[in-house]
Amino acid sequence: MALLSIVVPCYNEETVIEQFYEVTEERLKDLSVEKEYIFVDDGSKDTTLEKIKNLCKEKSNAHFASFSRNFGKEAAIFAGLHEAKGDAVVVLDADLQHPPEVIMEMVSLWKQGYEVVEGVKSSRGKESLFHKMLAGSFYKMISGFMGIDMNNTSDYKLMDRKVVDVLCALKERNTFFRALSFWVGFRTTSVEYEVQERVAGETKWSFFSLIKYAFRNLISFTFAPLYMIVTVGVLFLIGGLALAIDAIVDYFMGAAVAGYPTTIVLQVISTGCILFSIGIVGVYIAKIYDEIKERPQYIIRERDSSDK
Numbered sequence: 001m002a003l004l005s006i007v008v009p010c011y012n013e014e015t016v017i018e019q020f021y022e023v024t025e026e027r028l029k030d031l032s033v034e035k036e037y038i039f040v041d042d043g044s045k046d047t048t049l050e051k052i053k054n055l056c057k058e059k060s061n062a063h064f065a066s067f068s069r070n071f072g073k074e075a076a077i078f079a080g081l082h083e084a085k086g087d088a089v090v091v092l093d094a095d096l097q098h099p100p101e102v103i104m105e106m107v108s109l110w111k112q113g114y115e116v117v118e119g120v121k122s123s124r125g126k127e128s129l130f131h132k133m134l135a136g137s138f139y140k141m142i143s144g145f146m147g148i149d150m151n152n153t154s155d156y157k158l159m160d161r162k163v164v165d166v167l168c169a170l171k172e173r174n175t176f177f178r179a180l181s182f183w184v185g186f187r188t189t190s191v192e193y194e195v196q197e198r199v200a201g202e203t204k205w206s207f208f209s210l211i212k213y214a215f216r217n218l219i220s221f222t223f224a225p226l227y228m229i230v231t232v233g234v235l236f237l238i239g240g241l242a243l244a245i246d247a248i249v250d251y252f253m254g255a256a257v258a259g260y261p262t263t264i265v266l267q268v269i270s271t272g273c274i275l276f277s278i279g280i281v282g283v284y285i286a287k288i289y290d291e292i293k294e295r296p297q298y299i300i301r302e303r304d305s306s307d308k
């Protein structure tokens, strides 16, 4: 029988682990494939790891790997992909915000020959207007660059073994899983799901960590910020040329030049733009530096005795 690996990144999820397992097992009891669970403890500071270990002791289809510290959800997902042995792998959150019953549908599409089944949010769940706007413009930039509609995509997806092997063979460490599964191609389809309320615990995302996440992924996946700089630069050049011509004309007409405030304003704006631009270029250089150091994306401190 085919094996489905269920990869679950967990960070400080002590309140939901057991419930997650129970609910998922219950909702997937009619699934026609075998299952294994891969819990990746992302350096939790609470008793998540103990909870996971207890579960793995009791249930033969549950396995775990645990990080030496918090490396972030991306790293946890990729560790899970490396650990998974299934013919297909599905990634979902531990907090049951991704309704597990959707896996039934994903598996049946997989059996029809699809190699990637994207989970697409039919609504974004409960989020503030500001959050929605921010997420909206972030996905517009990414989508524009990639030529695909990334809006409402999530990390909830099923991938065939072929796809998982390709993702695992990627050398980059600043990964953006959500977009990479589009980037690799393959026969792709999607299913819609309704984002649920978190069953317990709280979100690990603060406002600033979201901004950081958006910025990091924009940088790692697109050159859009660099093109933006070029556009601003060109606009300044055109504006500057117009002003220069104006000044020259004034000079020959003998008109007095009383442009002190204009000079100051232009000076301040252009300095700001230059610093901003150098900053962005710097971030790309930092990323290159980061990649060439070839540090691993995560460090596993402990895993259960599954034969890997």
Ligand code: UDP
Pocket: 008, 009, 010, 011, 012, 013, 042, 070, 071, 072, 073, 076, 092, 093, 094, 095, 097, 202, 203, 204, 205
């Ligand atoms: N997560 C993780 N490492 C982190 C932060 C989060 O593995 O550093 C996991 C978390 O345990 C959960 C999933 O990623 O299973 C989604 O996190 P969360 O529910 O906090 O995000 P939200 O649903 O609010 O976007």
Ligand code: MG
Pocket: 093, 095, 097, 198, 203
């Ligand atoms: Mg969540």
